[in-house]
Amino acid sequence: MRIVVADCSVDYAGRLSAHLPRAKRVLMLKNDGSILVHSDGGSYKPLNWMSPPCSHAQLELDETQTSAGIVEAWQVTHKKTADKLIVSIFEILHDSAHDLGVDPGLIKDGVEAHLQELLADQIELAGAGHTLVRREYMTPIGPVDILAKDAAGGSVAIEIKRRGGIDGVEQLTRYLELMNRDPKLAPVTGVFAAQEIKPQARTLAEDRGIRCLLLDYDAMRGMEDQNTLF
Amino acid sequence: MRIVVADCSVDYAGRLSAHLPRAKRVLMLKNDGSILVHSDGGSYKPLNWMSPPCSHAQLELDETQTSAGIVEAWQVTHKKTADKLIVSIFEILHDSAHDLGVDPGLIKDGVEAHLQELLADQIELAGAGHTLVRREYMTPIGPVDILAKDAAGGSVAIEIKRRGGIDGVEQLTRYLELMNRDPKLAPVTGVFAAQEIKPQARTLAEDRGIRCLLLDYDAMRGMEDQNTLF
DNA sequence: AAGTTCATTTCGAGA
């Protein structure tokens, strides 16, 4: 990673043509040859950039450029699309290189996991009087997201998805079939919970006697915040 | 703009929860309080970030943190959504600040203008034997993008859009109506040229006897490059 | 101001 702060102008030609007038900017040159041109504002999106794979070359300066005050010119070319980015540098204000190594990468706590956590905490959303038995209840063919008991004491298996499609209903159906063979659990009813339930999935679920539960992630999160605060 | 290269771990809590394990990264702190966490790879999207408006605070370190080797901890909080980003720093490898001033901003050369230029140069795309009369041919209600003549010497008015919708067809229709009143031009036929023509627009155009011409921007640009090279 | 569409989108999952 090389970081250059410079007074520069930038020209891009690719899907569109774009030009950045002369100004001080931060140029981030990554090891894969890619380059980002950042200003002191805006969002995380650079003013201009070149995505990898691409190659970096130093251009020869002609008379016009040197007399205009350009001290260095870079050309970054994309290896597949022939997109081109030219950085004309008038003054380098800072230049440093850093060996960062390979990044271990971002760990995202999936929304599904979070939904499961939230619904476990707010299990009454599945029905008045419902109580939590346990999350990730193991069955021979995999874990059921949530096992609960309804007001009458009957078992309830809940499958949680962010987007509820046919697949999720089939999955829950398999769990229910298996769990209903267990005399300690049976009869087990099913709840298919998701932020969004596709019409086909809803039809299939209801046809099989599985209840559908639409989850409002933001509302559940807001509820959680209140529980934490007080 | 402050640039810090540091051995750090990052935690984000907002719409989702995310964690970046300890590693060397570049932290870009913009003047508006926003922060970008970049690694030496990936695209222009940072591993993690906080968009403005947000505020930056230095956290007090507790025993657990100091014994874990953390020398500094930052908390960046969004001013509206209460999203939170915490950067735990184990070692600062580089730290510099730069006054960049306000950026004049990106100037995008519209694709439509470029398409007009390209089609004017490759006017035979509009039909074999077509010749260019002029670009931006003025009429009392505005300029027609391209005026050409077909192989038989008849006038052809071409309207160019990046995405061809109903609006563009209506616009061209008005031009054609007007131009057909001019005995020096009449009869004038219309060509609706665009990178993408919506079905409704195509139907309307063809119903009015206007030809539709799908433009392949990349191919036209490639052709232009060849013309320039040889 | 609120909604819609586009993006040099980027990114990930599923087929």
Added chain:
DNA sequence: TCTCGAAGTGAACTT
């Protein structure tokens, strides 16, 4: 490998 949908999308344009 390719296609399709989501994104902590952001940004520009319409209504």
